[in-house]
Amino acid sequence: AVVLGIESSCDETGVGLVRMGERDPATGQPRLELLGHQLASSSDQHARYGGVVPEIASRAHLEAMQPTMAAAFAKAGIDRDQVDAVAVTCGPGLAGALLVGVAAAKAYAAGWDLPLYGVNHLAGHIAADTLEHGPLPANTLALLVSGGHTQLLRAGDLGTNLEQLGSTVDDAAGEAYDKVARLLGLGYPGGPVIDQQAAAGDPAAIAFPRGLTGPRDNPYDFSFSGLKTAVARYVEGKRRAGEPVPVADVCASFQEAVADVLTAKTVRAARDIGADTVVIAGGVAANGRLRELAEIRCGDAGITLRVPRPGLCTDNGAMIAAIGALAIAAGAQPADPALTGNPGLPVATVHV
Numbered sequence: 217a218v219v220l221g222i223e224s225s226c227d228e229t230g231v232g233l234v235r236m237g238e239r240d241p242a243t244g245q246p247r248l249e250l251l252g253h254q255l256a257s258s259s260d261q262h263a264r265y266g267g268v269v270p271e272i273a274s275r276a277h278l279e280a281m282q283p284t285m286a287a288a289f290a291k292a293g294i295d296r297d298q299v300d301a302v303a304v305t306c307g308p309g310l311a312g313a314l315l316v317g318v319a320a321a322k323a324y325a326a327g328w329d330l331p332l333y334g335v336n337h338l339a340g341h342i343a344a345d346t347l348e349h350g351p352l353p354a355n356t357l358a359l360l361v362s363g364g365h366t367q368l369l370r371a372g373d374l375g376t377n378l379e380q381l382g383s384t385v386d387d388a389a390g391e392a393y394d395k396v397a398r399l400l401g402l403g404y405p406g407g408p409v410i411d412q413q414a415a416a417g418d419p420a421a422i423a424f425p426r427g428l429t430g431p432r433d434n435p436y437d438f439s440f441s442g443l444k445t446a447v448a449r450y451v452e453g454k455r456r457a458g459e460p461v462p463v464a465d466v467c468a469s470f471q472e473a474v475a476d477v478l479t480a481k482t483v484r485a486a487r488d489i490g491a492d493t494v495v496i497a498g499g500v501a502a503n504g505r506l507r508e509l510a511e512i513r514c515g516d517a518g519i520t521l522r523v524p525r526p527g528l529c530t531d532n533g534a535m536i537a538a539i540g541a542l543a544i545a546a547g548a549q550p551a552d553p554a555l556t557g558n559p560g561l562p563v564a565t566v567h568v
């Protein structure tokens with residue numbers, strides 16, 4: 217069976233085509249093959265505002281949907297009559313942006329007489345990994361780090377549900393990257409440019425705080441707003457003193473603080489719940505230092521680490537086709553015809 221995935225929750229219009237193969241005997245989950253996917257981004261149009269402007273994103277989705285669909289089919293080298301189901305992101309995300317994807321998915325499903333499934337964007341981020349590395353073992357801990365979320369989740373039953381162990385109490389990791397980039401005047405999105413700048417800096421140059429790492433703090437929760445404030449204070453101090461801001465050192469030290477906390481808490485949680493596999497997903501999983509430090513620390517702890525290739529970490533349509541396929545394989549029923557976008561869809565709701 218082939219599943220078509222449509223993503224439009226933020227500023228990326230994505231369409232992906234995934235083939236569901238044989239079930240893997242060890243996990244009972246189907247093997248997924250990415251046939252092809254296409255992406256259109258309105259990121260450039262938001263850059264001068266320092267963040268995503270919802271109205272601009274919605275209009276861009278509307279304009280990009282059909283050409284992106286056509287390009288995804290061309291890349292996959294298949295015809296629309298070879299598709300068996302449509303999956304669409306129905307939340308969480310921006311209300312207007314979700315609406316465009318859901319309306320398009322309904323139209324394609326109705327026009328092509330296919331069942332429609334509404335799926336969770338966050339579960340999709342995690343499912344992206346199964347396109348490259350196969351089904352996730354039952355004992356999997358997921359670290360989801362994206363523009364709007366930072367969570368530790370049990371992901372062994374991904375097609376059916378996700379169980380949250382902890383989350384950020386304030387900013388998401390990606391949000392911290394975007395805010396720090398903004399205060400350094402590096403533009404939007406902040407992650408890739410900070411990642412790049414950090415390569416030339418010293419991660420030990422400035423001692424930035426590690427949030428919620430005290431003995432009485434919840435070991436599975438995260439906090440990044442104090443870190444962001446510390447970076448802002450440091451930069452302001454330099455500017456007030458008329459001294460140059462050591463941008464590369466600030467980026468490297470900030471990035472080190474983020475990667476240190478994320479990996480330390482993930483390994484701790486994996487040990488506590490007896491997880492033998494850790495998967496890191498979401499846009500921030502593309503980060504070079506996070507991937508490197510996670511590799512080291514999971515290796516030391518005897519945990520198998522899985523991270524999608526960077527291009528599948530940020531939003532795309534392939535991940536939505538993937539979670540659609542996993543949900544269908546787990547017995548999901550098609551969505552109600554009244555399916556609509558839900559900006560606040562809870563992470564535990566893998567499909568509606």
Ligand code: ATP
Nearest residue numbers: 362363364365390405406407408499500502503531
């Ligand atoms: P959510 O998935 O929570 O709804 P989103 O879809 O907007 O939010 P993603 O597309 O998953 O978020 O990720 C975008 C975020 O990832 C942005 O905050 C961006 O700065 C960050 N990011 C992208 N690449 C990198 C990188 N190399 N290093 C660090 N952060 C990165």
Ligand code: MG
Nearest residue numbers: 226227228531
């Ligand atoms: Mg984006």
Ligand code: FE
Nearest residue numbers: 362363499531
């Ligand atoms: Fe996302």
